Amino acid sequence: MTNQYDVVVIGSGVIGSSIAYHLSESKQKEILVIDKGFPLSGTSGSTQAWVWVHNKTPSWYGELSMYSAELYPFLERKIGDVEYKRTGGIAPFFNESDREKALRLAEKQAEVGIDIEVLNREQVLEKEPALSPTIAGATYSKIDGNVNPFRLVELYIKAAKRNGAEFSFYNPVIDIDKDNGNFTITTKEGVFYAKQLILAGGPWTKGLGELLGIDIPVKQVRGQIIVTEPLAPLIKHTIGGMRQADNGEILIGYSKEEVGYDRRTTLDVIQDTAKMAVDYLPDLARANIVRCFSGIRVMPHDGFPILGEIPEIDNAFIAVMHSGITLSPLVGTLMTELLTEGETSIDLKRLRFNRFNECNV
Amino acid sequence: METDLLIIGGGPAGLNAAYEAASHGIETLVIEESFSMGGQLRQQTQVLDKLPKQFEKQRGTTLARTLIEKLSTLNVKVLLKHTMIGTYQDGRIGVSNGVKTIPITAKRIIVTTGAAEEASVFPGWTLPGVMTIGAAQILMNREYVQPGKNALVLGSNTFSLEIVKQFKEMGVTVRGIIESNSELISKHEKIIKSIKKDGIPLYLNSYIENATGVGEVQKVTLNHNGITEEMNIDLVCIGKGVAPILEPFEIMNCSFTYQIRLGGWVPQYSISMETSSPSAYIAGNAAGITSMGGILLTGQLAAVSVAESLGFLNEKLATEKRASLWKELHCIETTADLREVFNARMALIKDYHEEANLLPSSLFDLSLEEC
């Protein structure tokens, strides 16, 4: 291993790994990815892993998610089977009064090409008979699906390695300096130099920013998930709130708590989540729960990805976001364009770091 | 439900801790996920020596009864078939009986969840007839069932070899002991000698390629030194050792450390057996894989510390008592071939005291003293 690289990526979650893979495809750059743990020890190993599009608002954000979802089948052909399934997504509502909102959503998303149907109770139950008859209706879109995050991250890394990218695991970055246009990255295992630096530290990105002297406007939001025992196929779609994995387990939940980096699960939330699950799918009342886990989302203050150059520090870049599973193929592609050509095929203006400064003015 | 002390796990460590605590007048609740108390003692028909001094030499099954009977006149409540499944935000412990989840408010908690056997995965490992070596022991000693006729044992630690001996007595033919290393794991010369004398094939540098069969295991393909061999087998026992059961400690946010001699990942704890989670104590195999003597003594140690922290025992008495229990533990573990376990335990505790800025303990140089 030399210690001079063109690009050093800090963080080997789904975002850092995807960037490394896409960047490695051209084989133009010497790439090193550094991770303080193993690739799934962060948020990417504790996620629902929906590739979810249809009700992401405003519509430009839905559009971005759609482009990313569209990339999945091609990605799978390139890196191997990541168990991506375009199941279609159902977001139920329980109150007739929500239908109006659903119709407005469909109208808005149609403007950017996202196809949404607003279903009544019978239509929903026809698609997904296990859902509770107490629902009033749902929005539905073919574009949604889910993926196996473990295979996804592993295959990103394997493919990147095949293309010559290097990885250093169990190696925390403890200091970053910049002089003469080169970054000096001090890690537990030694010092590395990079012409370009990408921060993709997920929930730890704020800490990485501090090493560079910048304040990154993100917060940590815990989410707790229930996993059932493997069940016979019960639901076919990705449903706002749950999905069934290939091995039959159902993953349930989308709680949100700002408790810092605390990965405990608590019975308060787990019991609420279980109740929600049974309200949606009455059959789940008989299922055994084998495991609960929690993950820490990294949530930019306005909810949208922070992607692109870091202001005032030349050649420093950031990629931090919620919904990184959905967005990873697109983020990897766009960051590659940015690093190799200096411009992107999709305008990143809305995602740029400096939008936060602009708001303050 | 409210109690002074909640003990999670009704095995030997939990029962002995309950006895010590309740003797000081502490209101104690024991929850046990199984249908009866006693834990692993319930299938240990062998005679256990090297027990703490207040116990006579006795069979494991008898010891289970002894421990349970000792509680009968004390203020100890037991809930069988109850499992700890989580904690609430306010620190209450959620215990499920399969129908309802009961929140329990406890001033102190001792977790004595013991250890679980490690699995080994190969194609066909989920077929009926593939089980852990401990499961085979339960079938024989508790259920009086012969687990199979033609067996392969995967792993060569002392416990596996003891069961191999017992297989012979039970009329189970052991067709081989398979070890992936180039030597046996067990260093117990007497047992190794007798296994060799019995002519049981030892396959070193070997592993199971797969197990196949319709509805149950019928054939196993073995790979030794690169050569494969197919055998007619109806019982595969996996003896890969045991590791502490950690879920309750994870749920309570305890910090962990890795100590291979204690069974891998273990919660950190102090000389008082207190974990990094306030009011939560640890004992038994959960605190590091040891002998029955060590299991019972750590239970007692944790209970003494709980009694002190709740004001049922003054500091001076508690410190004296702890010192004498640690001395006894030192003697038992060092004479039972567990010197390394004892040293690992001391290293863990010392590290934790330093990290957590706890007072150093005069007990740290115990390992230098003779018994």
Ligand SMILES: Cc1cc2nc3c(=O)[nH]c(=O)nc-3n(C[C@H](O)[C@H](O)[C@H](O)COP(=O)(O)OP(=O)(O)OC[C@H]3O[C@@H](n4cnc5c(N)ncnc54)[C@H](O)[C@@H]3O)c2cc1C
């Ligand atoms: C409960 C839950 C459900 C979710 N559901 C979905 C969903 O359905 N669909 C979806 O698209 N998204 C979902 N998300 C979000 C998604 O999982 C995340 O956006 C994504 O995993 C973030 O990936 P990442 O690579 O940015 O972060 P991470 O996976 O956390 O990776 C960051 C890496 O950086 C490393 N690192 C940090 N600091 C350092 C350092 N100093 N030195 C070296 N390495 C360092 C870490 O070890 C880590 O491996 C969910 C999240 C949660 C918590």
